[in-house]
Amino acid sequence: MYDKYEIVMWLETHVRVKSKTKMFCSCKNALALALEPNESTCPVCMWFPGMLPVLNEEVVNLAVRAWHAMRCTINERSQFDRKSYFYPDLPNWFQTTQLYHPIVENWEVKTFVNGELKIFHIHHMHIENDAWKLVHAGSKTLCDYNRAGWPLMEIVTEPDFRSKDDVIAYLEELQKIMRFCGASDADMEKWQLRCDVNISIRLKWENILNNRVEIKNMNSFAAIARAIDAEFKRQVKIYEKWERLDQETRWWNDEKWTSSSLRSKEDANDYRYFPEPDLPTLVLTKEYIEERKIEELPIDRRLKYLNEYKLQEDDARILSNERFISDYFEKLVELTKDPKKSCSYITSVLLAHFKWSLEDVWFADLKFDVSELAEVINLFNKDILSSTNSKIVVEELFLNWWKTDEIIDRLWLRQTNDTWALEEIVNKVIGSNPTQVEQYRWWNEKIFGFLVGQCMKESAWQWNPKIFNDLLKKLLG
Ligand SMILES: [Zn+2]
Known part of the structure; x- marks a missing residue:
């Protein structure tokens, strides 16, 4: 029953920019994850009322390099927006991101998938700050603000992916690009690269895009591959029973190899985006953009x-x-x-x-x-x-x-061009292998290689076989 369905996917990837400090304040952007909870925080990244964010120049510098590496056209002017939603990991109720005037346009990622060169297109890409982290401890939920304000690049693709091999190859290439341009180490284990996979299926002869399910926040290639397999099967079973597939966000449990529903999927309208009043328009000069160009990926x-x-x-x-x-x-x-x-x-x-x-x-x-x-x-x-x-x-x-x-x-390794000594070796080999020499002269050209080998052996592998090759030819006429 699986054969008649095709899987259609797109990806939202978050890559953590490798700057020394957070996106809008001077707190440490602790890349190694070893900090005590709430150690690297301040009133700005905890969004206390009245605090003003200041964009970190290093984040922009690294992001511009990454965008060049993604073959983007970089806009000289871009604007931050507020994305509003209520969720316990976001007590200020909004995330600072870019929607209406993102910094970059036009892009693609090229890579090999099972030996075939493929191009995956990117829908949009921007920088934003991370939410904080919730830690569930028994009946209580604790807040760790260390993660608040981590600088992230969000990279959203077009629905170009038709197999888990496509997805893994793209992510591996993305990881390589980020390391190559120095924007991020993109270490998945340290949550420097995490991926949401949007999955829908359709009958192979259909052209429409059906309801999709987003599997959120995965940080290992193996888990992503398993989650895709499981979600494909789950959706096929629902369609085969003529049931409706809910458009929702799910969480993949990689220990149990199953997913569970987190929340129904919001549309952009639900987020009430509006221009961020606390940050000015980001203006980059042509020279600034040009200087960070990366020629070869x-x-x-x-x-x-x-x-x-x-x-x-x-x-x-x-x-x-x-x-x-x-x-x-x-x-x-x-x-x-x-x-x-x-x-x-x-x-x-x-x-x-x-x-x-x-x-x-x-x-x-x-x-x-x-x-x-x-x-x-x-x-x-x-x-x-x-x-x-x-x-x-x-x-x-x-x-x-x-x-x-x-x-x-x-070590006396210089090859001498002492012709006399070399000829002596060749003559010795010719003399001690009369049968092979006869064979070579009359019908078996292949035996020539054997004679060269004998010369090499006789010379204790000191000389280049090419020299013996030439000498043997000369002496055997
Ligand atoms: Zn801070």
């Missing part, structure tokens, strides 16, 4: 690695996932002009070293400069280092933090 780099550099899909993904690795790779390519080797020295040599290292090390812990690794690759490309020796050099760089040149000289 993780997805742009990933596509460049695939299409221009012709790297494998897995490598392109690994090298674009994290800013630090990606910047390291970019620098290495700049110095070597060799994307393929730069890729393999990172993915198979450096990452292997990290993996086998006894200590917990990462790129930031490397004691040698990226130019030393570039030198290794360049020397290898010039046949001055053999493949085996180049790996020895990297290991020494890694363990003893020397300079590439110094290691090569100390």
